[in-house]
Amino acid sequence: MDLKLTAEETSFQEELRSWLATNAPKDWADWREKPLEESYPYLRAWQRKLHEGRWAAVSWPKEYGGRSATLMQQSLFWEEMARVEAPPMANSLGLGLIGPTIIACGTEAQKKRFIPKILSAEEIWCQGFSEPNAGSDLAGLQTEAKLDGDRYIVNGQKVWTSYGWVGDWCELVVRTDSTAAKHKGLTALLVDMKSPGVEVRPLRQMTGESEFNELFFRDVKVPVENVLGKVNDGWNVAMSTLMYERGSYGARLQLTFNRYISRLIELARTTMRNGRPASEDPLIRQKLAQCSAEIEIMRFNQMRAFSRITATGVPGPEGSIQKIFWSELNQRLQQIAQELLGSYGQLLAGDPHAIDKGIWSYAYLRTRGNTIEAGTSEVQRNIIGHFVLGLPRSY
Amino acid sequence: MQFGLSESQEFLKDSARKFFAGECPSAEMRRLMETDTAYDAALWAKLTDQGYTGIIFAEEYGGVGLGKVELMLLMEEAGRALLPGPFFSTVVLAGSVLDAVASPAHKKKYLAPICRGEARATVAILEAGASWNPRDVQLTAANGKLTGEKLFVSDAAVANFILVVAKNGVFIVDARAPGLKISPMSAMDLTRKLYVVEFKDTPAELLGPTTNLPRALDIAAAALAAELVGGMQRTLDTTVEYAKTRKQFGKPIGMFQSVQHQCADMYLETESSRSAVYYAGYALEENTPDAATSVSIAKMYASDAGRTVGNRGIQIHGGMGFTWENDVHLYYRRAKASENAFGDATFHRERIAQLVIDTPTTAHAAR
Numbered sequence: 162m163d164l165k166l167t168a169e170e171t172s173f174q175e176e177l178r179s180w181l182a183t184n185a186p187k188d189w190a191d192w193r194e195k196p197l198e199e200s201y202p203y204l205r206a207w208q209r210k211l212h213e214g215r216w217a218a219v220s221w222p223k224e225y226g227g228r229s230a231t232l233m234q235q236s237l238f239w240e241e242m243a244r245v246e247a248p249p250m251a252n253s254l255g256l257g258l259i260g261p262t263i264i265a266c267g268t269e270a271q272k273k274r275f276i277p278k279i280l281s282a283e284e285i286w287c288q289g290f291s292e293p294n295a296g297s298d299l300a301g302l303q304t305e306a307k308l309d310g311d312r313y314i315v316n317g318q319k320v321w322t323s324y325g326w327v328g329d330w331c332e333l334v335v336r337t338d339s340t341a342a343k344h345k346g347l348t349a350l351l352v353d354m355k356s357p358g359v360e361v362r363p364l365r366q367m368t369g370e371s372e373f374n375e376l377f378f379r380d381v382k383v384p385v386e387n388v389l390g391k392v393n394d395g396w397n398v399a400m401s402t403l404m405y406e407r408g409s410y411g412a413r414l415q416l417t418f419n420r421y422i423s424r425l426i427e428l429a430r431t432t433m434r435n436g437r438p439a440s441e442d443p444l445i446r447q448k449l450a451q452c453s454a455e456i457e458i459m460r461f462n463q464m465r466a467f468s469r470i471t472a473t474g475v476p477g478p479e480g481s482i483q484k485i486f487w488s489e490l491n492q493r494l495q496q497i498a499q500e501l502l503g504s505y506g507q508l509l510a511g512d513p514h515a516i517d518k519g520i521w522s523y524a525y526l527r528t529r530g531n532t533i534e535a536g537t538s539e540v541q542r543n544i545i546g547h548f549v550l551g552l553p554r555s556y
Numbered sequence: 557m558q559f560g561l562s563e564s565q566e567f568l569k570d571s572a573r574k575f576f577a578g579e580c581p582s583a584e585m586r587r588l589m590e591t592d593t594a595y596d597a598a599l600w601a602k603l604t605d606q607g608y609t610g611i612i613f614a615e616e617y618g619g620v621g622l623g624k625v626e627l628m629l630l631m632e633e634a635g636r637a638l639l640p641g642p643f644f645s646t647v648v649l650a651g652s653v654l655d656a657v658a659s660p661a662h663k664k665k666y667l668a669p670i671c672r673g674e675a676r677a678t679v680a681i682l683e684a685g686a687s688w689n690p691r692d693v694q695l696t697a698a699n700g701k702l703t704g705e706k707l708f709v710s711d712a713a714v715a716n717f718i719l720v721v722a723k724n725g726v727f728i729v730d731a732r733a734p735g736l737k738i739s740p741m742s743a744m745d746l747t748r749k750l751y752v753v754e755f756k757d758t759p760a761e762l763l764g765p766t767t768n769l770p771r772a773l774d775i776a777a778a779a780l781a782a783e784l785v786g787g788m789q790r791t792l793d794t795t796v797e798y799a800k801t802r803k804q805f806g807k808p809i810g811m812f813q814s815v816q817h818q819c820a821d822m823y824l825e826t827e828s829s830r831s832a833v834y835y836a837g838y839a840l841e842e843n844t845p846d847a848a849t850s851v852s853i854a855k856m857y858a859s860d861a862g863r864t865v866g867n868r869g870i871q872i873h874g875g876m877g878f879t880w881e882n883d884v885h886l887y888y889r890r891a892k893a894s895e896n897a898f899g900d901a902t903f904h905r906e907r908i909a910q911l912v913i914d915t916p917t918t919a920h921a922a923r
């Protein structure tokens with residue numbers, strides 16, 4: 162155990178710090194609470210700038226525009242981004258999940274074609290996995306693709322597709338062999354969202370925004386060279402994407418949580434409770450302390466997981482504890498925010514009395530999605546039960 | 557930066573696990589638990605041979621000079637075996653207090669025999685108010701003598717000397733000193749015995765001021781959290797094993813999701829406690845600015861998790877879990893005692909609040 166930074170880590174950190182000092186935008190606070198549709202061009206521009214400095218995808222191999230950063234350097238990266246309160250990147254699914262999957266499973270031609278534009282945010286990616294009848298049981302998906310000469314003809318429907326409204330391309334998982342066992346007949350396709358027959362419908366979330374969409378595919382033609390990985394090996398391609406999804410979230414959220422708790426502590430000093438600041442109320446103190454401790458434990462878990470992955474080379478199923486931990490912690494954190502803010506907690510963005518431009522009411526509602534997206538808490542517990550503890554499958 | 561254990565740390569942990577499995581299996585633990593003191597001279601000699609009695613102390617006092625992370629690993633394995641007797645009281649608690657407050661001469665006199673396995677010791681802290689905050693101590697030494705009462709003193713009956721936290725310093729009392737009376741308290745954890753210690757004009761030697769006491773108590777608290785992790789791991793392992801083999805309705809009970817998900821939660825809580833404990837060991841060793849906070853984080857989390865992991869473990873064992881023969885309740889009893897000792901979760905949450913709310917420059921703000 163040695164948590165001191167190595168020479169490479171220090172120089173990575175210093176280089177990033179000095180780059181951020183001149184390049185990090187100063188006006189993100191003015192944009193942060195705006196609807197995503199409005200701030201999106203801003204986020205694209207920011208990602209482009211990061212890419213120019215080769216900071217958009219530090220985890221990617223050097224030959225694909227990354228820095229081959231170690232897991233520890235990646236967490237330093239997110240730490241620095243949080244420290245300067247940098248905006249997120251526009252193409253988060255492309256950078257975090259789909260790019261890495263293309264690098265791992267794609268052909269040379271695909272890498273050449275797609276990777277540079279993922280990095281520059283010229284092409285935004287979305288992930289078309291879930292369907293109305295296939296969520297947790299993803300392998301039961303029904304969208305089908307039939308081979309017709311040198312192209313596939315795709316018909317079906319996807320749902321809950323984040324960034325569908327702005328997506329240029331989609332990693333789409335489809336059924337190519339309906340006679341095979343359900344995990345065996347799937348294929349991953351890279352689909353141009355501008356193809357004729359693709360229809361994107363907004364799907365309003367409980368938060369009120371339309372961050373995700375429904376996608377309809379009617380006789381959409383996809384050239385065979387856009388098969389990602391092998392035909393009928395889509396399950397493994399999808400699993401590799403999901404592994405990136407579960408692994409990458411935690412490190413970034415850690416820092417969002419730190420910002421939340423610091424702000425809540427500040428608010429507790431000025432919010433009055435029974436005639437004194439809430440920060441002196443023993444119950445509030447207990448709850449803030451519990452939360453702040455759990456945020457630290459999430460960081461310790463993450464560092465331990467990173468060290469284990471660095472040693473073994475594979476992010477095992479233990480990653481599921483990270484997913485459970487951050488999603489459930491975020492829900493507890495937002496509940497505490499609500500308790501602390503009392504009546505003000507419910508106010509929406511735009512209300513003149515709202516605290517912090519209404520982020521707390523939004524965040525409270527948004528956290529309900531945390532235990533559903535990227536694999537529900539129940540599914541994560543199944544994974545731990547079966548794959549980590551060796552208990553028989555429950556389903 | 558790497559959070560994994562080094563090769564030598566892995567080796568220490570492995571050999572400690574094998575040692576305790578061999579020298580203190582369940583039957584031996586149960587035999588000791590039924591004795592008055594839970595102390596066994598032969599086992600103590602073996603602990604000494606391993607170097608465990610001097611694990612974190614300087615070589616000049618006969619110690620091995622290892623770090624706090626190593627101490628956490630050793631305590632985790634001791635906790636897994638539910639090691640009975642005065643190891644924690646003597647080595648971790650009394651040893652750390654001596655190390656923190658005593659002069660070199662006193663260390664030669666008292667710490668060295670602990671390292672050599674020749675002496676057992678304990679520290680008397682709590683009084684009738686049962687507060688774990690050292691500031692609440694009332695007992696005061698006058699003219700080199702103590703008169704008063706300490707409660708919940710672990711392993712006092714087998715101690716050769718007792719360190720006493722008084723208002724005006726940390727004192728040491730010889731077990732044979734006049735006016736000293738030690739009587740057992742009857743408590744839940746059968747493997748670590750508690751006593752009332754009464755002083756009546758009992759001669760006491762001043763070791764030093766209480767200034768450095770908090771650091772020693774932090775080491776003890778973190779080590780207890782480590783011990784809790786070992787207990788949780790054992791409870792998890794036996795519970796998962798049981799869930800795989802016990803069949804009802806024609807299936808292993810581990811196939812039922814309400815059982816399986818409880819096992820997953822036990823795993824999550826055990827692993828998270830372990831991360832917190834290892835970090836606390838590291839922070840103590842390196843004296844990082846967040847060392848005190850990280851000890852409280854570990855003790856807080858492990859205190860609650862030790863109990864909830866035990867709750868689930870007993871529940872999943874069904875009627876079997878409620879029997880005396882099944883070891884799960886013995887771990888559960890220890891977990892309750894350790895949950896409370898050196899401050900329960902509520903105590904440590906308040907301490908975290910003082911560190912992160914009242915002094916905004918530490919912890920989160922520091923990074």
Ligand SMILES: Cc1cc2nc3c(=O)[nH]c(=O)nc-3n(C[C@H](O)[C@H](O)[C@H](O)COP(=O)(O)OP(=O)(O)OC[C@H]3O[C@@H](n4cnc5c(N)ncnc54)[C@H](O)[C@@H]3O)c2cc1C
Nearest residue numbers: 288289290291296297321322323530533534535537539556
């Ligand atoms: C904010 C958000 C963003 C999303 N973004 C995307 C995206 O970009 N792309 C995409 O493809 N999908 C996306 N999703 C979809 C998400 O992956 C699914 O919602 C999720 O996998 C659950 O599937 P489902 O909604 O069909 O629920 P179901 O699978 O029907 O689950 C309903 C309930 O049953 C439980 N359940 C199901 N199976 C089991 C089991 N075996 N054991 C125990 N309990 C079980 C679940 O835990 C849940 O509580 C997003 C979802 C959200 C909320």
